[in-house]
Amino acid sequence: MEVTKNGSLTQVSSHSELLATQIQGAIARAIERGDLVGQVPDSIPLERPKNRDHGDYASSIALQLAKPAGKNPREVAQLLKADLESLPEVTKVDIAGPGFINITLNRASQADLVRTVILAGSKFGTGEKLKGVTINLEFISANPTGPLHLGHTRWAAVGDALGRVLTAAGAKVTREFYINDRGNQMDLFGQSVEAAALGNPIPEDGYQGEYIKDLAAEVVSANAGILNLPTQERFIAFREAAYMAQLADQKRVLETFQTKFDVWFSERSLHDSGAVDHGLEKLRSQGHVFEVDGATWLRTTDFTDDKDRVLVKANGDLTYFASDTAYYINKRERGFDICIYMLGADHHGYVNRLGAIAACAGDDPKYNIEVLIGQLVKIMEGGEEVKLSKRAGTIITLEELVEKVGVDAARYTLIRYPVETPMVMDVDILKRNTNENPVYYVQYAHARIAAVLRNADELKAAHGLENFDPEQLSHDRENELLGALAEFPRVVSGAAELREPHRIARYLEELAGLYHGFYADCRVLPMGDEPVTSLHSARLNLCAATKQVLKNGLDLLGVSAPERM
């Protein structure tokens, strides 16, 4: 993207950026002239007004500047007007209401965006906002003692999408799954599987699910002679074999769910590699470790925590918290600037604790660590809430959900809402292939365009960029569609910065809606024996650009973009 001396972009990829820099420049010049008092703001509010009478872009900047400048907002707007009008991309600047600046763009210059999108292809929407930032994104991190269930599923979808979004914004992202393969729960798990294999009752606090029996049978058939081992060895053998089988199952299920991890990090390896000792040393050297009642503590109350935490119990055992601290320190030493943890609402008590870990390690808890808390998902089926209970065996697994509704619908629905809202998933609706299911609305727009482009090829209607004349796109529907396409990069970088992938989904729904509206009012292909005009070509290019953006957005969500439906 080049910038000419008057601030106009020769290769327009974002009018909002152009307008923002121009407004900043105009403010600076007004200050220089002495017409304004104050500072040039870092960011300029620019929105696409809902009401089309308010132009293509609107800014409330004058209302914000008015008070410090001691001027009427409309006067302030007046000071900036001429500079905006001088842009070749701008057709009209109106000052409206209390002092809003409404900007109408030159249509051909807006339409030129089509060229940018098509040339950028799958890169359109990517940016450099997070360039140079190395992020560790940890999500799901389930115990390897059972199948992944609905509670993990939200994070599987959202975490994976967030990884894609952060990457698109220029960050270097490592997706990591922490395997809690150490401690009591693993032993209970081993005992449970062993008991099932021997036909003994499952221990009181053990794992009761039906899958334990299946796992037991699997372990026995894959490990001949396991039943004849001495008691202690037999237990270990069961525990390890069941662990491996369960982990493999989790990996398999996640793969079908289009969720990929770069690192599967074992808690045991943390201990075996000496990372825990190393972590303790590091914390000691920072001066936040103390001994009381025979236990070793971390003084997390020096920071955000409400009580201190035990690292080493009086009996010499390491706590789970010790692993957490070591793991965090390990991540930082592997070179990650930001460690993002995605946790369920039932773990929100950990937020302060984790922040305190970072602070105790000498890091900045406001930058180096981020904890995202997601509310739990309720599930409805047959008009009733399905109560999830491990004991009662009424857990819904990720795999079952996918069998019921498919990967695309499951992922899309889970990603569509901000994670802090408790969501209700109605399986019956998701099973329907109707537009009650927004994923189909978006996918349908993509498939529809694919069909139009196929038909164009059949008609030999040329639609390469060499035939593209932006002047042709002057219909209101085209204008709205173009405006939305232009927003995509901003939506992606916003979603990345705010860690909110649901913004991508909401945007795609809007874009799909605008396409459908365009399609209804603007005939793309020639009718009958009509010749192919430059209007047809221009619209075909607009279709191709829209298809590209829909595809790029769906890719960010890990949802397929079908050519046919």
Add this chain to the structure above:
RNA sequence: GCGCCUGUAGCUCAGUCGGAUAGAGCACUCGCCUUCUAAGCGAGUUGUCGCAGGUUCGAUUCCUGCCAGGCGCACCA
């Protein structure tokens, strides 16, 4: 008791630094396939933005208190 999240249309939910008449889908009513995918488009109806104060030119948005729902407060994992 303390802390976190949520409370927006009949239902499920959007609503980036406060902004111009509060949005979408579903549901309901009515139109639109004699040529590009009707899984679509268009029109209509639907609101004390939980309640009460405060901050200001302006609050669904920020602050305080209250009410309701969910979740959490271990030398458990």
